[in-house]
Every structure is written in C-alpha cells, then in structure tokens.
Amino acid sequence: MTAKGPILVINPNSDVAVTEALSRAVEPFRLGGGPAIECLTIAESPLGIMTQRDVYEAALRTADLAKARPDASAIVIACYSQPGLDLLRTETRRPVVGMQDAGVLAAMGLADRFGVIAVAEGSIPRHLANLARMGVMSRLAGEVAPARALTVAESGDPSASFDLLREAGTKLKQMGAGAIILGCAGMSPQRGILEEALGIPVVDATQAAVAQALGRVLVGG
Incomplete structure (x- = not known):
C-alpha cells in the first residue's frame, strides 16, 4: 500500500500552547500504519482569531502554509471561523x-438539536452565517458565549473557565440542545469534563474534523 502523506491540522493563530493541546486531543487518531497527524502553528498570526480582519488575514496565511506542504494528504483548519x-x-x-x-455534522449525528459554546459574543454572528450557509439553522438550539469573553488560552484552562463553560452549556441544555459543540479549538482540553458535568454529548470540533479527514484519506478520497 502506498504510504499516505500526513494530515495537517493548522492552528491559524500563534498560540503554541493551543497547538500542543490540539495535538493531545487528536492523539487517538494517530493509528499504527495510518497517516501522521501534524499540528502546526502560524507564528505570524495574533494569539486568537477574534475579528473579521483576523479571519481574512489568517485565510491567506493558512492557504500559504498548505501550499508549502504538497506532501500532505488532507488539511484540517483548527479554528471555528474556518479561515x-x-x-x-x-x-x-x-x-x-x-x-x-x-x-456540526458530528453533533447532528448525536442529537436532534445542537448548541454551540462560543469563545466570545462577537464571534457568534459569523458562526451563524456559516450555519445558514449549511442549511442547518432549524437544528440549532442556540449559540451562547460565556458570561465574560475568554482568551483562547483561557478557554482551555479549567481553572480559568470551566465554571463559565458549564454555565453556558447548562443554558444550552435548557434551550433544548441534546449535544453541544465547543466553538473554539482552544476548548479541546475541557471536552471530557464538560460532558461529564452536563450529562449530554460534547463535541470537540477539531476531533470531528480530524476524524472526517482521516476517513477520507484511508478510503482514498
């Protein structure tokens, strides 16, 4: 069998700690005999992709990085705004x-209605625009941000934000969500403890993206 090139998981921001957390989150997908999974940081970017300008600028940097790696078999954009x-x-x-x-696709496979925890209120409009493009607004219970805006680094630190994320998740359950998506790649380290606390499936969207990419690579898509 011809060796498959690596799957690139691109963190479009410059926070190396977030990239390291992503790498730990996708460790279960590093299969013996399967493609390598490389998690990469874009050093020229800001610490978080928080504004529409950040998204546009990160889009070009992400495309440049992917172009520089023709050996890759698939590319995952590990940012909820998908620059x-x-x-x-x-x-x-x-x-x-x-x-x-x-x-979103993973959450809809787990529940009739899903909710999203955003990292900050300002991110929600562009997330909703993408959901409208996907045609899934009828399945959305809601998207809420924590009571205060979080940095990407704080979003993955239970001591800094677990109570805030649990509060947001509880609100989404009350709104009818049967599954919850973590709307920031930095939140990956808290998936398991949030799922245990909330009692419903919590989806790490980066893991979902890597699972989808890996499936396509393994079947030759």
Missing part, C-alpha cells in the same frame, strides 16, 4: 475540512 476554507478548496484537490462544519 481559508473556501480559498483552499479552490487551490487544492486534497480534502480540506473546517472544524465548524465537521463539528
């Missing part, structure tokens, strides 16, 4: 998976 997703799909025939799209 560069449409651009990359015009520039490569390799599978390109955005974590928001993958997280």
Whole structure:
C-alpha cells in the first residue's frame, strides 16, 4: 500500500500552547500504519482569531502554509471561523475540512438539536452565517458565549473557565440542545469534563474534523 502523506491540522493563530493541546486531543487518531497527524502553528498570526480582519488575514496565511506542504494528504483548519476554507478548496484537490462544519455534522449525528459554546459574543454572528450557509439553522438550539469573553488560552484552562463553560452549556441544555459543540479549538482540553458535568454529548470540533479527514484519506478520497 502506498504510504499516505500526513494530515495537517493548522492552528491559524500563534498560540503554541493551543497547538500542543490540539495535538493531545487528536492523539487517538494517530493509528499504527495510518497517516501522521501534524499540528502546526502560524507564528505570524495574533494569539486568537477574534475579528473579521483576523479571519481574512489568517485565510491567506493558512492557504500559504498548505501550499508549502504538497506532501500532505488532507488539511484540517483548527479554528471555528474556518479561515481559508473556501480559498483552499479552490487551490487544492486534497480534502480540506473546517472544524465548524465537521463539528456540526458530528453533533447532528448525536442529537436532534445542537448548541454551540462560543469563545466570545462577537464571534457568534459569523458562526451563524456559516450555519445558514449549511442549511442547518432549524437544528440549532442556540449559540451562547460565556458570561465574560475568554482568551483562547483561557478557554482551555479549567481553572480559568470551566465554571463559565458549564454555565453556558447548562443554558444550552435548557434551550433544548441534546449535544453541544465547543466553538473554539482552544476548548479541546475541557471536552471530557464538560460532558461529564452536563450529562449530554460534547463535541470537540477539531476531533470531528480530524476524524472526517482521516476517513477520507484511508478510503482514498
């Protein structure tokens, strides 16, 4: 069997700690005999992709990084705003998976209605715009942000934000969500403890995206 190139998991921000957390989150997908999974940081980016300008600038950097790695068999964009997703799909025939799209599809496979915990209130409008593009608004129970905006680093630190994320998740359950998506790649370290606390499935969208990319690579798609 021809060896498969690595799956690139691109963190479009410059926070190396977030990239390291992503690498731990996708460890279960590093299969013996399967493709390598590389988690990469874009050093030129800000610490978080928080504004629409950040998204546009990160899109170009993400596309440049992917172009520089023709050896990769698939590309995962590990940011819930999915910077560069449409651009990359015009520039490569390799599978390109955005974590928001993958997280939503995974959540809809687990429950009739899903909710999303955003990292900050300002991120919600662009997330909703993408859900409208996907045609899944009727399945959305709601998207809420914690009581105060979090940095990407805080979002993955239980001592800094677990209570805030649990409060947001509880509100989503009350709104009818049967599954919850973590709407920031930095939240990956808290998936398990949030799921235990809330009593419903909690989806790490980066894991969902890597699972989708890995499936396509293994079947030759």
